[in-house]
Amino acid sequence: MTLERPDRADPYLDLDEYEPEADLMVLNFGPQHPSTHGVFRVVMYLDGETIVKAVPYAGYLHRGVEKLCEKLTYAQITPIVDKNDYVAPMFNEQAVNMAFEALTGTEVPIRAQYIRTIVGEIQRVASHLLWLGTFAMDLGGAIGGGTSVFMWCFREREMILDLFEHLTGCRFHYNTHTLGGNRHDIPAGWAEKVHATLGHIAQRVDEYEAILDHPIFKARTEGVGVISAQLALDLGLTGPLLRASGVDHDLRRDAPYNIYDQLDVQVMTDTGGDCAARYRVRVREMRESIRIARALVDNVPPGPICGTKPIKLPVQTRVKDGQVYVALETPRGELGTYVIGGGDNRNASPYRLKIRPPSLHALSALPYVLPGHGVSDAVAILGSLDPIMGEADR
């Protein structure tokens, strides 16, 4: 089977009929490799230095979260799904709780919606910071020994973790969202801290951009790993990957949840579709998130932070039947949660909970994009996809 498409490689290349120009070599990359961002394996078939075929293998971090959730009550699920996308846990919590709220018809008070939006945007900055640090490290000696940007990004990320620690008491895995609202109200002095931190980070982002405006960085990212808009749409890519390919799509604007319908979210797009475009989109998104969070944090309306009565027993929430799909925009794209009510424990657990992870779809682009590149580019491409294996394998 061959695919005659100019914008993508053939992932089903028949190697028996392939005539190599140099030696054909099989290179196993992963599952334990510092550049695979977790445990992920790609078997690459090389013709000399060029990849002709790439076969990805996932599942090294399959923890059976969906199965586990079928045994737990609705209140117990939140801290479990935290561990899926461990770089941006706030979104996992929000996703399942939004699904449960839609299932039970619970109203979320406006103050809780504000808090959710603010922590989400701050978390987006933290996630992109971590991505930027590890991506720059993947590119190795490109910029000042490679680890400088990593160190700087972690310095700023720690500040954000401090903010969350102040709010929820945890560095990550917060367990702050709950059915019908939030657990933790904004403490006194938090808003000023947010302003100080985000103002500081906004300056730093400018610095990173100045530093990474570097010929080596450009040479290693520009024109590398081009994902065309059609390929991105075919594979179901979302988030920065889709926007970097020139498709103007952001759930915050197109299918608003929380209070995004009252906000004017600037959707950042780029046209290159290559690693450099993905980098630019993420950096601009960081600025936009900083802007949104800083604008909101002063205007949080007073009121309750949780719509339901405090739950004394975790089994109090019972849902007989019904099904619902909710999606929200995480730093990696559309995180969908599909829940069917009426499961174990006399309807206190979901019958089925399905998570649609954006990272898994991002990884599915590899067989189409990698062929034609060198091995060093493979590291850059894999890094630019920003996969989180905890989420992809679940």
Place this chain on the structure above:
Amino acid sequence: MAVDESDLPFEHPLYDLMAKMPGLDLATTSVDKLLNWGVRNSLWIFPMATSCCGIEFMAAAASRVDMDRMGTIVRGTPRQSDVMVVAGTITVKMAPRVKRLWDQMPEPKWCVAMGSCAISGDFYRDIYSVIPGIDTVIPVDVYIPGCPPNPEELMGGMLALQEKVALKRAGLRVPPEVRPETAKMIKPRVGRAEDPTREKLIGHHQALQARTLDLTEPADLVEAMTPKAAADGDQEGGA
């Protein structure tokens, strides 16, 4: 190689030399001290960072906590490292690889289990795809509880390991680390390595998988997993 267990006093050419040259014993002990100091303070880490705890591990190696000042440099290859820090959930698919990487590390080597997933499997303990603690596969020297442990706790764990290494190098007996157990914890269905109820087959299966990198045919695995006696008995019964 047969071990000579006779009571002959151990002779080493160095002993003669030492007797002849006063001051040499001082030099050797000094060299020994220097070696101990070096071993203790240059524990290079091989990060087996699979999931969330790996992010905290990275945070520990990064700017704020900066674990490198203890001499714990993070290396990307098992051949150059002394300590394997298992940070994150280890699945059935990953465990043979972990074992293989552990086998590739040169002696002396140590293992640190970071986070409740590496200690006991955490709440994934009873899931079909997660192994209940890394100590069912490789021996663990220090356990760092938490989900995830803070970077400072990881640093505390590494300090504890340094103590342990120093004691061992000094020739003192160090009692083996006991896994933190809570009274109410559900027992994992798969027994731990030293658990008498644990099936022999599991260890055999894991060893086989590690040796073959999981690439053997399933049929071979089944055959290898079938205990010899039982198979023989079946055949006899059939005949």
